[in-house]
Amino acid sequence: MTQSEMSRAKRHLETTKKMKEMLPRFFMRMMERKFSNEPVAWCMVGIPPELLKAFDLLFEWPENFGTMCASRQVAPYFIEVAENDGYSPELCSYVTNTMGYCRLFKEKGEAPEESPLPGGMGTPAMLLGSGFVCEPRWKWFQSIATRFFDIPVYSTDPLAPPWDVDPHDPRIEEHYLTLLREDLAGQIEFMEKQTGKKLDLDNLREIMERSHQALTYWRDTLALRRAIPSPMGSTDYFHAIIPQMYLVGDEDAVVFYREMYEEVRDRVERKMGVVEDEKYRLIWFGLPPWFNMGIFNYLESLGAVVAYESTYNVGDYFEVDLSDPLEAIVRRTWQRALKMHEYGSETMPELCNPAVFGGFSGSSLLEELVDQYSLNGALMHLTRSCRAVSFGEVHTKNRLAKINVPSLIFESDMADPRLWSDAQIKTRLHAFLETMDKAKQGGQINEL
Amino acid sequence: MNFNSHIFGKTTFNTTENEKLIRRLKKETQKPVIGYLCCFAPPEIIAAAGAIPYRISGHPGSDTSKADAYVEPYGCTYVRSILARAAEGQLDFLDGLVISHSCDMVQRLYGIWTYYHPLNFSYLFNVPHQLTPWAKDFFKRELGFFREKLEQFTGQQVTTGALNETIGLYNKNRSLVRQIYELRKAAPPPVEGSEAFEILMAGGVLPADQYRTFLESALKNFQQRKPDPHQGPRIMIWGSIMDSPILFEVIEKAGGKVVCDDTCIGFRTWEKDVPQTADPYDGLTEHYFVNFQCPRTDRGPSVKRFNYLLERARAYRVDGVVGYIISFCDPHKFDYPDLRDYLKKEGLPLLLIDDNYSFEPLEALKTRLEAFMEMRK
Ligand code: SF4
Ligand code: SF4
Numbered sequence: 001m002t003q004s005e006m007s008r009a010k011r012h013l014e015t016t017k018k019m020k021e022m023l024p025r026f027f028m029r030m031m032e033r034k035f036s037n038e039p040v041a042w043c044m045v046g047i048p049p050e051l052l053k054a055f056d057l058l059f060e061w062p063e064n065f066g067t068m069c070a071s072r073q074v075a076p077y078f079i080e081v082a083e084n085d086g087y088s089p090e091l092c093s094y095v096t097n098t099m100g101y102c103r104l105f106k107e108k109g110e111a112p113e114e115s116p117l118p119g120g121m122g123t124p125a126m127l128l129g130s131g132f133v134c135e136p137r138w139k140w141f142q143s144i145a146t147r148f149f150d151i152p153v154y155s156t157d158p159l160a161p162p163w164d165v166d167p168h169d170p171r172i173e174e175h176y177l178t179l180l181r182e183d184l185a186g187q188i189e190f191m192e193k194q195t196g197k198k199l200d201l202d203n204l205r206e207i208m209e210r211s212h213q214a215l216t217y218w219r220d221t222l223a224l225r226r227a228i229p230s231p232m233g234s235t236d237y238f239h240a241i242i243p244q245m246y247l248v249g250d251e252d253a254v255v256f257y258r259e260m261y262e263e264v265r266d267r268v269e270r271k272m273g274v275v276e277d278e279k280y281r282l283i284w285f286g287l288p289p290w291f292n293m294g295i296f297n298y299l300e301s302l303g304a305v306v307a308y309e310s311t312y313n314v315g316d317y318f319e320v321d322l323s324d325p326l327e328a329i330v331r332r333t334w335q336r337a338l339k340m341h342e343y344g345s346e347t348m349p350e351l352c353n354p355a356v357f358g359g360f361s362g363s364s365l366l367e368e369l370v371d372q373y374s375l376n377g378a379l380m381h382l383t384r385s386c387r388a389v390s391f392g393e394v395h396t397k398n399r400l401a402k403i404n405v406p407s408l409i410f411e412s413d414m415a416d417p418r419l420w421s422d423a424q425i426k427t428r429l430h431a432f433l434e435t436m437d438k439a440k441q442g443g444q445i446n447e448l
Numbered sequence: 449m450n451f452n453s454h455i456f457g458k459t460t461f462n463t464t465e466n467e468k469l470i471r472r473l474k475k476e477t478q479k480p481v482i483g484y485l486c487c488f489a490p491p492e493i494i495a496a497a498g499a500i501p502y503r504i505s506g507h508p509g510s511d512t513s514k515a516d517a518y519v520e521p522y523g524c525t526y527v528r529s530i531l532a533r534a535a536e537g538q539l540d541f542l543d544g545l546v547i548s549h550s551c552d553m554v555q556r557l558y559g560i561w562t563y564y565h566p567l568n569f570s571y572l573f574n575v576p577h578q579l580t581p582w583a584k585d586f587f588k589r590e591l592g593f594f595r596e597k598l599e600q601f602t603g604q605q606v607t608t609g610a611l612n613e614t615i616g617l618y619n620k621n622r623s624l625v626r627q628i629y630e631l632r633k634a635a636p637p638p639v640e641g642s643e644a645f646e647i648l649m650a651g652g653v654l655p656a657d658q659y660r661t662f663l664e665s666a667l668k669n670f671q672q673r674k675p676d677p678h679q680g681p682r683i684m685i686w687g688s689i690m691d692s693p694i695l696f697e698v699i700e701k702a703g704g705k706v707v708c709d710d711t712c713i714g715f716r717t718w719e720k721d722v723p724q725t726a727d728p729y730d731g732l733t734e735h736y737f738v739n740f741q742c743p744r745t746d747r748g749p750s751v752k753r754f755n756y757l758l759e760r761a762r763a764y765r766v767d768g769v770v771g772y773i774i775s776f777c778d779p780h781k782f783d784y785p786d787l788r789d790y791l792k793k794e795g796l797p798l799l800l801i802d803d804n805y806s807f808e809p810l811e812a813l814k815t816r817l818e819a820f821m822e823m824r825k
Contacts, residue, residue, distance in 0.1 A: 086785035088802070090522075090776050131577045131746075135552045138577050138746050139782030145749030146786050153749055157583060159549075162572035163559060165593075175589050182582035346559035384522050387776060391556050394520055395563070409520075 004422050006294030007073065009235045012274050015260040016236045019243065022256065026246055031119055033058050039125030039194075042144075044137055045245070046130025047156055047187070048329045050211050053249040054204040055195050059128075060121040061245055062140075065101070066094035070290035070415035072116040078104070079416055092136040093385040093415035102148040126194045128187070129155030133348075134388030154190035157183050160337035167341050176337070180330045188326075205325040207249030212318045214244060217257035219314050224264045226373050229273020230281060230307040231264045234296040238288050241312045279303035280436055281374055285310045286381035286390045287414035295425065299379075302433060307373045310360055311389060315339060347392025366396065370405055377436045378407035383414050406439045408432040463505045463691065466653045470502050471541050473655070480543035480602060482569065485530070485557070487717055487740065488548035488587075489573035490732050493595050495656065496614045498604035503652025503713070504539065505691035506530045509806035518560050524553040524776050525805035526689050531557055534565055544569030544601060546594070550744050551779050569601040578746040579738055587737040591729050611728045617656035618722065624663035625651070625718040631670050632707045633764055635682070638675040641706025642696035648713055649691065681824035684761055685709040686787070686798075687772035688780050694807045695772055702817040704824075708764040710757055711772070716741050743779040751790040754783075758794055768824040769798045770817070774805045797824070 011017050034040060040058045043049075052059045069075040075093065078100030083089055085103050087096050101120065104112035111120030129141040138155065145153050161167045161176055188199055218240070225232050240260060247253035267273075282299070284306045289295060296306060317336040320328045340348075343363035369375060378400055380393040397407040410428055412419045474481050482494045483504040491501035506529030514532040533539055545567050547558040558572045574590055576583035595606050628647065632639050647666050651659055680703040685695065690711040699706050709715050720739050725731035737745075747753040761769065769791055773780045788798045799820045807813055 086788060088781045088784070091778065091781055135744060135778045136782065138744065139779060142746060142749050143782055143786060146751060146753075150750075155578065155746060157576050157578055157580075159574050159576060159586070162574065164562065164570065164572070172593075175586070175593070179576070179582060179586045182580075182585075186580060186582070346563040347556060348559070382520055382522065387520070387522050388552055390520060391523065391552070392560075394516070395518055395560060398518070411522075 003073070004292045004294075004417070004420060006292040006298055006422065006425075007071075009293030010297050011235045011239060012233060013236045013240075013260060013263055015256065015263050016239050018259075019239060019256075022252065023242065023246065026252075027117060030058060031117075034119055034122045040122040041126045041128050041194075042121065042124040042141075043128045044130045044141070044155075046132040046137070046158075047128050048184070049245065049248040050204060050207045050325075050329075051188070051191060051199075052128075053207045054199060055191050055197055057191075057195065058122075060124075062098040062121065063094045064242070064245055065116075065121050066097045066415050067290040068116045069097050069101075070417075071293065073291060073417075074114045074116060075291065075415045076417060077114055078112075089385075089416075091385060092134070092140070092388075093413055095136055095140045096385075097415055098140070099143070099147075102144060106148050124149055124151055126151055127153040127155075128191075129153060130158070131155055132158050134386075136388070152190070152194060154187055156187050158333055160333075161341065163341060163344050163346055167338055173334075177330060177334060180333055181326075184326060184329055201325055205322050208322055208325050208328060210251060210254050211244075211249045212322070214248075214253040214257040215314050215318050216316075217254070217261040218244065219316055221257070221261045221264050222308075222313070224261075224268050225307045227268040227271075228281075228374060229271065229275065229278040230305045231267035231272060231274065233274040233300060234284055234288065234306040234309060235293055237306075237309055238293065238312070274305045275300045275303055277303050278305055280305070280433060281376055282306045283308045283310065283369060283373070283375050283378045284381070285378060285393055285396060287311055287383050287386055289381065289412050289417070289420065290414055291417045292420060298426070299429065302429070304377075304433065306379070307375065308369055313360075347395050366399055367403060370400070370403060376405065376440060377432070378405060379432075380407055380409040381414075382409050382411045384411060384419060385413050385416060404439055406432070406435045408435075463507060463649075466505070466649060467538075467541070470500070470653050473500055473653075474541055480569070481541055482544040482546060482598075483539065483542040484546045484548075486548040486550040486554055486742075487712070488550060488575045488736050489546045489571070489594055490591070490722075490736050492611065492614045492618050492722070492732065493591065493598060493606060494546070496606045496611045497595070497598040498602045499544070499598065500655065502542070504530055504542075505649075505652070506805065507533065508692045508694065509808060518564055519557075522776060524551075524688075524774055526691075526774050527553045527557050529805060531561060534561055542567060544571075546571045546573055548573040549575045550742060551777070553776070569597070571597050575737065575745075577744065584733055584737060588729050588733045591732055608728060612724070614656065615722045615724065615728060615731065617660065619724075621651065621656060621659050621663055622718045622721050624660065624667055628663070628667055628670060629708065629715065629718075631667075634675065635765065636675045636677060636679050637682075637705055637707055638673045639670050640676075640696075640700060641683070641685075641709075642693040642700060644706075645690070645693050645696050645709075645714065648718070649693075651718075652713065680705045681767040681821050682707045682765055683821075683824075684757075684764065684766045684769045685711060685714070685772060686757065686769055687711055687801075688774040688777045690714060690772060692807075695770070695801070695813075698807070698810070698814050699770065699817055699821075702814060703821045704768075704817065707766060708760055710741065710760065712742070715760075743783045751786060754787055754790050757787070758791070758796075761791075761794075761796055766796065768820060769796055770820070771798050771800045773800065773802055775802065 038058050042062055043059050045063055075097045079096045081100035081103050082096040087099050127141040131138050141153050243253045243256045317332045320331040322328045343365040345360055345363040382390045393409050400407050480499045481502050482499045483502045485504050494501040506526045512528040512532040514535040515528040549555040562570045576586050683704045683706045696706050722735040723731040791798050
């Protein structure tokens with residue numbers, strides 16, 4: 001496969017550039033521990049990440065490993081191994097990437113040398129899954145533990161009230177909160193058993209305090225992007241989620257997000273935009289193409305900046321009373337569900353987000369964002385292998401068309417580059433910018 | 449190709465027949481029709497609330513372009529087919545809708561459908577994914593909320609007595625279906641797979657008492673019938689939703705005998721009785737949540753989760769398994785490699801048919817199945 005000219009991405013913020021030193025330090029520390037045979041937990045976004053730190057667990061995120069494999073262009077290799085094993089190319093490419101990795105690991109007895117990290121994801125000793133957002137997550141860890149590693153699994157099972165059920169009805173509230181509480185208790189019991197440690201609630205509370213501090217800076221940074229010109233783009237945004245995954249609850253993460261906040265605030269004050277002459281302000285829907293993150297720089301070269309992303313957005317659902325940290329974990333999930341309820345997210349009728357990461361589409365939140373962020377177009381990445389996050393884009397497009405905001409839906413994938421063509425993407429982006437020009441001049445864009 | 453008529457010219461009880469029947473029933477009984485998709489929300493409760501439960505089906509191979517106005521092209525074509533049919537007004541006989549949170553696609557169909565085409569009654573029946581005690585408690589509470597909503601809509605209370613009675617009627621039908629399946633253990637079986645399937649399809653529309661009469665006469669007929677002496681390889685079908693007899697017929701044409709299955713609408717729904725418990729909602733939870741073998745429910749890792757399939761294959765003396773998976777059907781696609789290897793170890797080959805819910809091109813499908821049957825002779 002010829003390399004796309006968009007495979008390299010440029011970040012704009014000094015803070016995110018610094019991650020290149022910060023994260024390897026962290027990975028080194030983890031690696032040392034791995035080599036002394038400490039058990040590693042493979043985890044899924046959706047579990048309360050603060051628990052990992054509270055149990056002082058060594059952990060890996062196969063989803064994030066998928067993004068790394070994609071950006072280092074090795075994902076296609078792992079995916080192909082999985083396909084030869086019988087996994088359909090339609091399945092989530094983060095999953096097939098992991099399955100290929102596992103297959104090679106099993107054959108060789110060690111991490112495949114193609115892994116982007118030395119030692120890869122290590123050998124898992126337990127799997128901590130979460131079924132929030134999608135179905136594949138249920139089957140993913142089940143298959144790993146069936147096929148490759150005979151290890152225990154616990155998956156959290158958070159549910160939220162559907163969009164047409166009143167979550168303020170006290171009986172409905174109890175119905176869901178009971179499930180969330182018991183599910184969390186189940187997860188903690190599992191972790192205590194697997195680690196032989198008792199959860200220290202005071203420690204957990206402190207970790208959550210730091211984690212929420214970091215999230216507050218992150219949220220406030222995102223709000224700064226309402227400024228014109230937008231001080232921060234998607235290459236910074238999508239990379240900046242990583243510290244909260246690996247350094248959750250660490251002072252390092254608080255410092256990172258504070259510095260980022262300050263840098264972005266400073267840029268706003270100095271009216272320093274990502275692009276010099278900002279012509280188009282976009283909202284991005286879906287997961288990014290991790291193998292070609294340069295698409296954002298390409299857009300910037302045309303005067304288009306993404307000021308808001310629908311995925312990995314934190315909102316402020318973490319503003320909860322931490323005195324009982326377990327109840328706080330339950331409450332932040334619940335608050336998010338309530339908030340999405342207010343907006344009515346019909347394309348994800350049960351959006352519920354325990355990890356304060358996630359995506360949304362098709363709700364009345366759209367109108368609010370268009371207004372607050374002065375958006376004039378939407379780019380929607382229709383990821384073939386992740387229908388969970390891209391589902392609802394057509395509907396979102398319909399809703400945006402009503403307020404005369406044009407959208408472009410383009411198909412590709414988050415980790416599998418096989419659907420990508422530079423030439424095609426460019427043509428479509430150019431045509432789309434023209435549509436936006438027309439819409440700006442008051443033209444109707446109601447075409448589908 | 450027109451899938452409404454049987455492709456090999458037999459008379460059938462297919463989707464179109466079902467729809468004619470439901471319209472007639474609705475007129476005769478003046479009862480509201482509640483459509484359901486996926487069977488976690490028990491039709492017994494719908495019936496006990498004074499409505500007619502109707503299992504919604506798609507039209508394989510039909511044009512789904514109407515769905516493009518609302519949803520992406522990447523998604524289960526069965527769900528897309530249903531959405532397109534709803535958009536075209538083909539399902540206008542529905543007064544209400546209940547969709548269970550089974551897989552992603554079905555759950556999201558609910559939001560889109562009710563946003564663009566609201567119905568007088570709609571309910572998304574929420575279902576946890578694992579079989580923990582608290583998940584079971586949740587499921588049981590959810591049954592209660594569902595019942596209340598239905599009562600509000602139909603104005604008819606679901607008394608414990610009426611519910612128990614309805615469960616009894618449905619269980620009777622389950623035992624009749626099992627008796628029909630029992631006959632299929634014989635070699636050669638006196639029932640063709642496609643026939644058995646069509647009988648089950650009728651169960652998605654006929655009221656329980658009428659269905660009982662229907663099953664009784666079918667059973668009697670099969671018991672008296674002299675089986676076709678032709679002995680072909682004995683096949684089990686496993687996989688995604690199957691709401692058309694096409695695959696059964698193609699297998700029959702290719703010389704195989706479908707003797708059992710593990711699909712929705714197929715045996716999954718009829719395999720066991722709803723346990724008669726002091727509190728009927730306990731029995732319904734046991735049946736619809738714990739016992740219902742849909743791969744979307746997490747039964748823990750290891751191939752143990754497929755043991756029931758192997759047992760079934762042995763009981764029906766199966767020679768080979770045909771796996772049918774609709775494009776983008778995650779729950780089944782994920783299970784395929786594990787199941788294939790497990791069955792292979794037990795000496796049972798699994799032929800995978802990866803289809804976009806159209807069975808096209810039919811000739812190619814036939815050729816593959818013929819080769820498979822040839823191998824299993
Ligand atoms: S949400 Fe999408 S990317 Fe994430 S695990 Fe599910 S299918 Fe994969
Ligand atoms: S066929 Fe598969 S994807 Fe489609 S509704 Fe059924 S389980 Fe869901």
